[in-house]
Amino acid sequence: MAGRLLLSRSVNTGTKYYGAFAKWEHFISGHGFSSIPANPIHVALYLNSLLEKGGTYAVVSSAVYAIKWVHNLNGHIDPTTNSFVQNLIEFSKREAKNPVCKKEPVTTDILINLCGMFLNENDLLVVRDLAMILLGFSGFLRFNELSSLRCSDVQFFEGHLTLNIRKSKTDKYRFGSQVVISKGSTVACPYTMLSRYVELSKIDLSSDHFLFKQVYRSGQGCKLINKNKPLSYTGARQAVMKRLKLVSNDTNFGLHSLRAGGATVAANNGVNDRCFRRHGRWKGESSKDGYVADSLESRLLVTQKLGL
Known part of the structure; x- marks a missing residue:
């Protein structure tokens, strides 16, 4: 039963809570007190120490949720409901933070120019990178x-x-979802590029191996590694940035630029909102809108409609 109780949260969330609770445990044990059940005043003092060290709302909220979770799992009264604790959480939200520097969205023109450079490319590494970029x-x-x-x-x-998305950030119960992608008419068609990748890599589409893996050079050609290991974040980011730099001088790109870029182009071209949210697997309006960079024409339309 203990294992099932621990899996009431996702593995990643559980790992995050373990780390945050361990820091709380180290702090309070150093002062000679118990971490569980915790005294609400001790929790408030711990949060105050985090804030004094420059801790942000993210740090404070992680500590609070970790302490809350462990107490609930063990059947103890939640010390984070204390008014001191709640007011310190509110303070951390209001405390001045560094402005968020969002990555620039990739545009359709950038992708068309990039794929145009590799029209007849048969290098597996290049085609893999392009397929990843276009699918993203x-x-x-x-x-x-x-x-x-x-x-x-x-x-x-x-x-x-x-594409069958087995698990997603907003799909906490792992029901899965399906993304449909239309065949395009330009050199940046994701359907065509993924087909080239499957053909060059000799992938078996019935296998359970990861679609995108590391590539190694053997003689004059390239092959996917045999080990069933997904591409790391660092490896994927380096691959994507290497290609994008060929056609753009903008250095404020990242892996999130692909998702933000597709969402921005779709939104500015009037895609149905319900289909838009389903395609991006967004639950709420605020999270969806955070990905879209409205075009200048769309923003000017607001005052143009005033009739002045």
Whole structure:
């Protein structure tokens, strides 16, 4: 039963809580008190010490949720409901922070120019990178969704392909979702590029191997590694940045630029809001809107409609 109780949260969330609670435990034991059940005043003093060290709301909230979770699991009264604790949380929200520097979204023109440079390219490494970029852009994929794709998650149909997203950030119960991507008409068609990648890598689309893996050079050619290991975040980021720098001087790109870029282009071209949210696997309006960089024309339209 203990194992099932621990899995009431996702593995990643559990790992985060373990780390945050261990820091609280180290702090309070150093002062000669118990970490569980905790005295609410001690929790408040711990949060205050985090803030004095420059801790942000993210740090404070992680500590609070970790302490709350462990107490609930063990059947103890939650000390984080104390008014001192709650007011310190509110203070951390209001405390001045450094402005968020969001990554610039990739544009359709950038991708067309990039793929135009490799029209007849048969180098597996290059084609893999381009396929990752185009899928991330057209499928509004987060890195974890892209790196977790298995070969069997891809299905080709006449005129479109589907991606089976087994787990997603907003799909906490792992129901899964399906992303459909239409066949395009330019050199940056994700359908065509992924087909080239599958052909060059000799991937078996019925296998459970990861779709995107590391590539090694053997003689004059390239091959995917045999080990069933997904591409790391660092490896994927380096690959994507290397390609994007060929056609853009903007250095404020990252893996999230692909998801943000696809979402921005779709939103500015009037895609139906319900389909838009479903395609990007967003639950709420605020999270969805955070990805979209409105075009100048769309922003000017507001005052143009005033009739002045």
